[in-house]
Amino acid sequence: MTYLKRMLAGSVAALVLALPAAAAEYRIAVGDGAGGTQEALGKAFISALEKETGGKMTGKLFLNGQLGDEQDTVTAASTGTLDFSILAINNITPFSPTVGTLTLPYVILSLEDAEKVTQGELGQKMVDQTIEDAGVRIIGWAYSGFRVLTNSKKPISTVADLKDLVVRVPKNEIMIETYKSWGINPTPMAWTETFAALQQKVVDGQDNPYMTVYSMKFDEVQKYVTNLRYIFSIEPLIVSEQLFQGMSAEEQKQVLAAGAAATKASGEFLRAEEAKIRDELAKRGMEIQDPADGEKEFIELATSAVWPKFYDKIGGKDVLNGVLTSLGRETVQ
Ligand code: MLT
Numbered sequence: 359m360t361y362l363k364r365m366l367a368g369s370v371a372a373l374v375l376a377l378p379a380a381a382a383e384y385r386i387a388v389g390d391g392a393g394g395t396q397e398a399l400g401k402a403f404i405s406a407l408e409k410e411t412g413g414k415m416t417g418k419l420f421l422n423g424q425l426g427d428e429q430d431t432v433t434a435a436s437t438g439t440l441d442f443s444i445l446a447i448n449n450i451t452p453f454s455p456t457v458g459t460l461t462l463p464y465v466i467l468s469l470e471d472a473e474k475v476t477q478g479e480l481g482q483k484m485v486d487q488t489i490e491d492a493g494v495r496i497i498g499w500a501y502s503g504f505r506v507l508t509n510s511k512k513p514i515s516t517v518a519d520l521k522d523l524v525v526r527v528p529k530n531e532i533m534i535e536t537y538k539s540w541g542i543n544p545t546p547m548a549w550t551e552t553f554a555a556l557q558q559k560v561v562d563g564q565d566n567p568y569m570t571v572y573s574m575k576f577d578e579v580q581k582y583v584t585n586l587r588y589i590f591s592i593e594p595l596i597v598s599e600q601l602f603q604g605m606s607a608e609e610q611k612q613v614l615a616a617g618a619a620a621t622k623a624s625g626e627f628l629r630a631e632e633a634k635i636r637d638e639l640a641k642r643g644m645e646i647q648d649p650a651d652g653e654k655e656f657i658e659l660a661t662s663a664v665w666p667k668f669y670d671k672i673g674g675k676d677v678l679n680g681v682l683t684s685l686g687r688e689t690v691q
Contacts, residue, residue, distance in 0.1 A: 381408075384417045384441035384601075387425035387434075389449070389549050394573025395624060396444045396593055397421060399500035402623035403442075403595060406616035415612070417442065423550040429453075429529065436493030438600035444500065447592045448530045449549070454491035455671045457484050459681055461532045462668060463660035466590040471685050472501050473625055476592060480684055487673075488596075495602050497617030498595035500624040502567040503632050504587045508580040508644070509563025510556065515584065515650040517541060517659065526552055526561040532668055536588060539663035540656065556580060567591045569628070571644075572635045583639070583646040587653060588660060595620060665690065 386403075390396045397419065404417040425431060425440060428449040434440035436453075451458040459465065466472050475481055476499045485496045507514060509523055517540050527533040527544040537544040545561050555561045556579045564576070565586065571577065595617060602610060640646055649656055669675040679689040 386417045387431040387443040388421045389428040389445045391573040394569045395500045395502040398627040399624045403620035406619035410612040427548040427550045435598040454488040456487045456673045459672045463588040494596040496594040498620040500593035502591035505565040505589045507565045507584040511562045524561045526564040539659045568636045577642045
């Protein structure tokens, strides 16, 4: 071999050794569009994951339900055909009823409540139960704010105003029963179909947080907003348990640390952005109002009719009482 050839061969070998092994790039399904809390959580997770692993692991977000409807992504992750998903908690409940406690109307009453329950001992129990029930592990939590009611038809401030309004809800029994307690039969529908249904006026309205209304551009097809507070939207980041179990102990630690960092960033994001987003939606023409009488009628009807119906499903009245106690609230008898 000539000197030149030897030198070139040596340089190529050095170059190959200097290149890092290809990073593992995971697919992360995201139910919502750009600009909302789900995307913020996903971005924070990817950057923390890259930092934790020195660039050996990264992720790619697929926004707007490109990898399937939120409920379908739970099945996909559980069977190992999807790596990660970020979705609303109400779309995990059908697979793991205990997390339904977080969807019961008027249980979580603030961002602080949401952080306390999800990041404490109760949250860890829900994580464990979800692995057992659904084959997915919650490794991070996004916080999106209260699900406000939007519609294209008329201003709503009382329960009576809901009459004749066709409202889309997720395929979630607790939410269906909540609207029934307010006297109407809602229309259960997959998240990916919701924008078109609102646009084509198949349904008049829906509920979701301001962050989601904004990221889904619902202001283009909805006019009236009622500041209901019946569900504070919590949106977990889940990983396929099959994928997680295939990782080394060190990798698992890194993934969990990245999830925890993303959770922290999500709370900060909501605190910084929610009021701005609400103002932006008002500027774009949405008419926003509070429910009459401090929401009293909505609260009384929903809590008295819906809570008792779901005690068994969520794992017993004690599960709800555990959450209420941890929040310093009165328990149910
Ligand atoms: C739903 O309404 O199905 C979900 O809350 C949508 C979301 O994840 O933002």
